[in-house]
Amino acid sequence: MVDRFGALAHAQRMQVFRLLAGRAPAEMTPGEMVERTGLPASTLSAYLARLADARLIRARRDGTRLYYSVQPDTVREMLEFLVFDCCNGQPELCEPLIRKQGSDVMQDTFKVLFVCTGNSARSIIAETLLRELGGARFEAYSAGTKPFSELNPHAVEMLEGLGHDTSGLRAKNISEFESGDAPAFDFVFTVCNRDAGEECPPWEGQPVSAHWGMPDPVKVEGTDAEKALAFKEAYRTLRSRIEAFVNLPVSSLDAVSLQSAVDAIGEERAAE
Helix, strand or coil: HHHHHHHHCHHHHHHHHHHHHHHHCCCCHHHHHHHHHHHCHHHHHHHHHHHHHCCCEEEEEEEEEEEEEEEEHHHHHHHHHHHHCCCCHHHHHHHHHHHHHHCCCCCCCCEEEEECCCCHHHHHHHHHHHHHHCCCEEEEEEEEEECCCCCHHHHHHHHHHCCCCCCCCCCCEEHHCCCCCCCCEEEEEEEECCCHHCCCCCCCCCCEEEEECCCHHHHHHHHHHHHHHHHHHHHHHHHHHHHHHHCCHHHHHHHHCCCCHHHHHHHHHHHC
């Protein structure tokens, strides 16, 4: 146990461990970790080896590539070790502190809002995907910042062609979710394109928020084939992000780790 804590008693090794913990149970490649931490590849390799020797992380090889992930059983053992003698043999007294660390996210169902400019394509696609990929764990909503909008027919046609149910979809203005009886959102993701000057308003309250910006396929000009390709690319990007999001251990992450994780999803997919 001392060896395990010793492996974490180094600022950069701790940085690598926290990065992997924030992605749990998903895996990361060394290349992804180099990009996220800025560490030289050789240095990162040494840190990963030390963490693996302490059984804090595990490595999995797939062909020529290595994938790393946190060892949850080892982390659990370390926590049990720390609180075994807590409060004169009453470890249950530590439970309120543990609950407090995750109090912002400990629940069964999470309400998620996707915001873009028109609520005609990107946020509508995201809402549809989360409803189907998130199952009962998530309630998906979407809205736009324009005073009025309508569903883009190309977006609807693409979703239906891919087998998605579009019967309940409608374009909504963000004001619909700003009234007193609106849902209290746990997550708000903006998918508008700041680089193109689109407005991405901040959301009041305390939801976990992240900017998952991307180009608007509605604005693509050209042939029907070029327009269709733009919608398919938007769909692919959003599906990749939402698959990563629904695989996060939301209920077991503290607020800081959860914020880092959703930020990373937007950053990594934007760089692809």
